[in-house]
Amino acid sequence: MSKEKSLENVKKLREITGVGFKDCKLALDENNGDIEKSVEYLRKKGIAKASKKMSRTAADGLVLVCEKDNMMSALEINSETDFVAKNKDFISFCKEISEINFESKANLDSLKSSKMKNGKTVDENLISLISKIGEKITIRRSKYFDNKGLNFAYVHNSVEKNIGKVIAIVQLSKNNKKDLKEIGSKLAMHVAAQAP
Secondary structure, eight states, X not given: OOHHHHHHHHXXXXXXXXXXXXXXXXXXXXXXXXXXXXXXXXXXXXXXHHHHHTTSOXXXXXXXXXXXXXXXXXXXXXXXXXXXXXXXXXXXXXXXXXXXXXXTTTOHHHHHHSBOTTSSBHHHHHHHHHHHHOSOEEEEEEEEEOSSEEEEEEEESOSBTTEESEEEEEEEEXXXXXXXXXXXHHHHHHHHHTOX
């Protein structure tokens, strides 16, 4: 195979998988330049890489809140470092998962088997992201708040709207006729400040 064709295939494989140049070249060399076989090779390698990383500690990451019609869901996704928590691929993954979390009413089993926009499940995308970023990433916990009360959220150290390091959600009874919007938001902020 010519050097030009080989580089073209590496470029194609990188576009398909998002994997680094060196790994793509190795995959193509191992599979005689066959792109389909190389994609499968990288997928298997990614699963192996991801499972090795799962013994490490993931204590950083992001928390996200999704809100629609006075219903809310909160989701915590952990990474090993703050550096990854600022990565645009990680943030994009977290945002899409936050939407799915809301739809699944914070049921993590349902969430992990749900399909994402690219047609793959959340679990499959998680494995791909771990192998691409090179850190342990876990979907740690989630919570759903129905509309039986009035829900208020406060996001501390926000990276973007409804994404940050700490989220506090307060649900107040609807029985009170006063306007609770201001007090609900302040109460959520004070809860976050107390680091419960």
